[in-house]
Amino acid sequence: MLLTLAWGLPLFGALLLALLPRRSESGARILASIFAVLSLALLVWAWLGFDSGGPLFQHVLDLPWVPSIGVGYRVGVDGIALAVATMSALVFLASIAYPVDTKDEPRQYYAWMLFLMATSLAVFLVLDLLLFYVFFDLSLVGMYFLIGRWGHGKPQLSALTFFLFTFAGSLAMLLAIIGLYLSLDSPSFDMRLIIEQQPLAGGGLYAGLVFLGLMLGLAIKTPLVPLHTWLPQAHVDAPGPASAILAGVLLKMGTYGMVRLPLAMLPDTFQRYALVVGIIALVAILYGALVALGQRNLKRRIAYTSINHMGYTVLGIAVAASVSDNLMAKQLALTGATVEMVAHGLITGALFLICGSFWQRTGEYDLDHYGGLAQRAPLLAGLTVLAAFASLGMPGLAGFVAEFQIFAGTFAVYPWLAILAVLGILITAGLFLDLLRRLFFGRLPAHLGQFTELNWVEATVLGALGLGIVIIGVYPRFLLEVIDSASALLIGGR
């Protein structure tokens, strides 16, 4: 019930906003924020009631919906889902509370935001394969309208590319899901049942095709090179908060899906192709970092670092799926991959919100347009430095906790992949330091004389995200305990 309310309340809020008469900009934002806070509070409550020593899935609710084809309303979380969902709710809250230009349509904007929040949280909370697909697709619809209607540049083209690309992936995934579904003796979409029965254990062509379909859909969403081409444009043209959600939450659906579907349901097949997936992840890590280094556009640069960071996550998942007997290393890698999802959500969410603030003030993303802002906007500079350092993996901040575990795990299983992937961190460090230099240091250009400091809402939101980043960096135990409970069961359960 707790989890149902957690995604149902935002949906109710979206309907309320859509149906109620016109309200003011701040009125709509406050109403939407209240629903987001409630949803986050419910997830925190679920977290407090989560027993790390208990069964894999907890807070389970199972109601029949279309029993004749084995579809049910099934929700429940393991440690991984709980961590990612709670992080998502936090990023949504931050994005909703963050001031943005709603082009005189605050009601519609916040209704779509809440709709997107509901569908995205549901992706992480459901335990029914078909519902997973349903919400996976519905989140596309929400993001499509947010980019298309409130974006800038060529928003409609970007929104269309985004929708078509990811929908192509979801269709491949749908076919694979049907294949998985038909392989059960009594077809059902219950994820717990599929994980328990392992219908395609032993591999073979059929299992290989199902695996390919699933991975294709999830890799487009993640996105992995070379399926990433929709991402930079969608990010650049989306409004800042929508970008934060796109990077912070929607990309996680890809990697979360990899853990939930192929890793848990097709471990044998994943094992066979783990090295291939690992190499693709390495390519994404290096390529993402190198291309990001070459960008002059602030938002595009951060968008490409997302590809790099999601590469670390996939690398961790591939290690967890690998053939190695070193269970400790595999568990470490999977935990690290999940922490990376949480950390990247918070960090990149904050970075994209910062991009939004730059856009609101100047309407410009070109890095050469800026300089010397550290004096005019010290708070903005401080928070950006915090987020950038976290993103490049500075110890004591969230990114380090994640990347350390991924690399430790990878080193034990695929040492040379780990060695090459570390180069990614080096490049990332370079590109973020360069970014900070060009934004905040040097001479202040004359046209930035009117540049204003963060207002209190922006500062509070970014401060809260920054606090989360520091807490995870300094005291990660509360997070690791919950995630470890799931990854131990997933890895040890072989």
Place this chain on the structure above:
Amino acid sequence: MPIGDLLPEIVLLLGAVVIVLFAAFTPQRLQRWSAALALAALALAAWFSVLQWDTPSRLTFSGVWALDGVAIAAKLLILFSGAVVVALSPDWMRSDRRHAEYYALCLFSLLGMIMMASANDAMELVLGVLLSSAASYPLAAYHRGFPPALEAAMKYFLIGALANALLVIGVVILFGLVGDTDYAVAADVFQAGTDPIALSVAVACIVLGLTYKLGAAPAHAWMPDVAQGAPAPIAAFLTVAPKIGAAVALARLVTLLPQDLAWPAIIALISVATMTLGNLAALKQTDLRRLLGWSSVSQSGYMLMAIVVVGSGVAALPALLAFLAAYALANLLAFAVVTHLRGRTDFAHYHGMARRQPLTTAALIIALLSLVGIPPLVGFFGKFLLFEVTIEAGYAWLAAVAAVNTLVSLYYYLRVIALTMFKAPPGEVHVLGGWSRVALLVTLALLIAASLGFQWLIEGLSHISLASY
């Protein structure tokens, strides 16, 4: 004679006759009341069909008339489509000086489609096809002074004449082979073995004849023209109802055939050609009604997937009927929106419609998303069942082709949605009237109900089968 078995059809026939008489003796201002008569006849016919639902499936009237779950489900669906169309019509036809007969033609056409769905005899099938065609031609051309309508109707008529001639030739050859038109006799003869070449020719002719009613390749060309030119309610009618009858007729026919005829491969080919052609042609349309016409061509392609696997021992018939129901709801809703917006059809006239007519636009968007198959709308479940049965029967490649086609279709449906949501709104938007609004809202409500309550739909359909001989 078991007259009671034909009560729904008799009601339709009597309703049509009463309307013709009513039209002959009624002043012009009262003519719109024939819509009420038609709705009453449809409701009564549906009621009698519902009463037949729980009876065991059987053949009646010396085996020419099937009374099985598939026929009754198709009948109800056809009657429902007819009711939506009739409800949309009075406002649309307001300016026409004589339109009472229009409703009689609708009922006759519906009767023909029901005959197609129930025919268990080749002659009965021909009668059904001809009756529904003959009554549909004048409906398509009802706007006598509107050249596009005349052109569409002429195209519809010419392709129809050719296809119906082929159908009759096929039936004649079949008769020559079997010595009877009864399907049961034909099945026996095929079991015993027959001339494969003559049988292939006969089946090819009959299938080609039916593709006309299905709007499938190669006899699909009338669909976009009729969708664009015919009166908007009739466009809704002709893109939905004949398909239901023809799909069931085709399923009934192919189950008779011996397996060595390789008919699944041929139907699969038609299916792929139809969906691909429909989608590619829809890509560059700038006219909503024409786009919907092409989209219904492609939907016929998906529908044929179920017929490909109808003999493979999977639950193909429930999937077919569920898909047809989902398609009918979504397509009727889309055309109801077009009708309610006074038939506006150029893309430019839909700019920013979401801000002028939020509810109507929401209905259009829901209809289009359901046609794509975005969950949790009913169109998703329909398509899902199709994918499931085709993969289960070993036609995974067909499902993959359909998935790629779905992706292509998303592009043009999204184009329409983007126009209504993202463009600057036009001036004032006028809508049709009360009847069309009610029809629109009822269809919308039913679509949403079918989406959320898909369990009841599929549960009701899960046991249907064809009557056996």
